[in-house]
Amino acid sequence: MGTEYYNPRTAEKKWQSVWEKSAVFKVRNDDPRQKYYVLEMFPYPSGRIHMGHVRNYTMGDVVARFKRANGYNVLHPMGWDAFGMPAENAAMQNRVHPREWTYRNIAVMREQLKSMGLSLDWSREFATCDVDYYYHQQVLFLDIYEKGLVTRKTSKVNWDPVDHTVLANEQVVDGRGWRSGALVEQQELAQWFFRTTDYSEELLEGLDCLEQWPDKVRTMQRNWIGKSEGLIIRWQLAPGTFGKSVCIEVYTTRPDTIFGVSFIAIAVDHPLARELAKTDSDLQAFIDECYQASTSTAAIETAEKKGFKTELDVLHPFDNEWKIPVYVANFILMDYGTGAIFGCPAHDQRDLDFANAYDLPVRPVVLPQDDQDPMTFSVTKAAYTENGTLIHSRFLDGLTPQAAFEEVATRLKKTMLDGKPQAEQCIQFRLRDWGISRQRYWGCPIPVIYCDDCGIVPVPKADLPVILPEDVTFDQPGNPLDRHEKWKRVKCPKCSRLARRETDTMDTFVDSSWYYARFTAPWKKEPTDIVAVDHWLPVDQYIGGIEHAILHLLYSRFFARVMKKIGHVQVEEPFKSLFTQGMVVHETYRNNQGWVSPAEIRIEEKDGNRTATLCSSGEPVEIGSIEKMSKSKRNVVDPDDILASYGADTVRWFMLSDSPPERDVIWSEAGVEGVHRFVQRIWRLVSGAAGELRDIMPQAIYNGAAGEISKAAHCTLKAVGDDFEKLAFNRAVARLYEFVNIISPALQSAGRVETDMKAALRQALDFLIAMIAPMMPHLAEECHAILGGKNLVANLFWPIFDSALIIDNDLTIPVQINGKKRGDLIIARDADQATIEKAVLSLDFVVNRLGNKIPKKIIIVPQRIVNVVI
């Protein structure tokens, strides 16, 4: 008999060091085998790995090991997304340098990942805060700058006046800075931008080719890019109302509703509004008020539509007698379209709200298709935005909105205003240029110098890298680089006079926009090795959380295109296949003192009622809802604890079983124990039979009881392989449970069975080991070894499936009567329709049901099903 208890602690350590010593997972770029690149989104080194990492990296590892077993040369690297705010926050709170904090976290997390037994090529590891990595990023920046795809412009930002920094929208809570609690101000600030908008159309069209991306992600990106087609219409100012401007340009997607217009509204930061405010203090006061209110998202959601009526009127493009008032309004965005709209309240909800607030006319011009009377149709509270027929619109009457759109466009393109056509066709995008300037220390310095005489001067490549200074302090708010006078002071590369460095660093999304390319040749003295990058990209399988559906994935797609343009990569789409995995969630517990950690409680179950009590005092604890693991709810389970008590294979198997990978998985103590029992069960079965099967030649048997074992082995092998291809890990797991249930009785009596059965069992075990290996690699090695297997499972090929085994001469097919299953029919596989019909009609249960009636119809789907209709 074999060893009773499998000890993952010793076995896993052992195999991890064997793999490392024999360098099985090291990849060569010049390996002749077909390439396969598996990548999981690299982690931020926050301190310790969490269950989300465990799930993500387990899935990627299954794919990597499975592809490797199928003969691919697999690139499966790991690195660290290591720049960012938390390091600086730690520096402020704990007086530790961000660099030290970050590298210490990396060291801890690297060991944690290693204890999971991941098949990674650690020789390619890097962190984005390594000088070597951000040096190459600065090179890329300069190349992109040279191509004119980086610009400097002013934009409105959320400014925290206490911390002296720009805040991202997510960092503004109820109009206040999330750290300082200070009221956030809107400020105009000069910032660096990547010109993502140059690629709006390409980024949109590229989505159509990404067939192996989830539709959800593609839709989200499509909406984010937000293409719309419309018309820019120029409205002439009524004569004498204002000196300088002649007209107001308005962007609209509904020019068909032009006769429903009742006002023009312009943004508070529209040039015309500013001009007017110079001589109108009431307007200036209104603008100031809007500026203060418009920061927080909560405020925007509930904000009333407010407007300020100016002295101006415009003339209707089709009627010189028709004057329309101009408002400055708080809901108009300056950076979309032209920063001005014409309001048609009857057919736009937002315009209707505004019109109702300021008593403006509501004139319906599109009649719903069901035959309403044009004279009685009116709009009061709900704008009508559907299709219909035009009314009250002079020459447009009777047209569809689409035809009216064309008619208005054609006419206005011909009339001229101030030397230009009065309208032009226009395509708008929601996508904005990507602002990358951050007033932070812990990021990649932007390699630019400001000279009073020469202006903006990029740092010459020979002077790169611009290295972050070490001697910085975090005892005051703001950017330490900005007050580091020695580092800031620099000679102008052009005129050698005293100049100053850019003190902003790049958004950390830049770091993660090209790391996948760097992994293909991290040793290279240039950002990429064009041969290596062309060989490996695109990433064949990218795996990560849905939270990156827009920003990271869009920036990476943009960056690939830009890098292609500057000659660093050859692909436009970096990720061929994308998989977004679900979260790890856990029950929550609380008592009158607040949230309680799962480690502090005991759960009992009786007659379907689960109750929780505190371990320490026995006091009852309320069982709450299932939530994403978070520190605040105290429902976090530390992977370290689980790895220590159950081992990596148990955790990995748990992560893959039950829940489909794209959905959330519920972590439960009972579930882990169940998985661990299965690990032990496999070990008991294999080690128990090992003595009998060690010297047996594995072989498929085609008949008898041993034939059943062989059949199950080959069917399972095929199914599990197909499941892995589709990343349907939960199904693979279920099939393996089933398979083990089938072979376990024979295995338990392996000492007493015939030679044929032994040969079949031995092959079944070899298959089992191959199939569990991607998911539970340590257990697989241990089982392989005890069976006397040579080599490492990590180096073995996926077994070959024999289709001859699965074809039976006799089939069992279900027989339905009126669509409800009533029994089975066993019949030859190749039986023809007439034979089947005859056999069915002589079945007892069919005869009984029929009585003396004659069936109306008999549906026979060969090898599938029979349905007798009475």
Place this chain on the structure above:
RNA sequence: GCGGGUGUGGCGGAAUUGGUAGACGCGACGGACUCAAAAUCCGUUUCUUUUUAGAGUGUCGGUUCGAGUCCGACCACCUGCACCA
């Protein structure tokens, strides 16, 4: 408000894509082993009815010999965007 998705036993979920609904796991219950417990092994476990049988995949309707799967309307929950003209 707009977009996307999901809905199947006590629970997580299967279902060859229109063909045996509930695989597999968790939990529960029963039995064997044990002085006993744990572990292990063997059963039972959608609901109603004692059985026969019937009902059943969020609700209502439709197509079909046959619907969890397709079509229409609705309900609930999750999620993304949100004054985008």
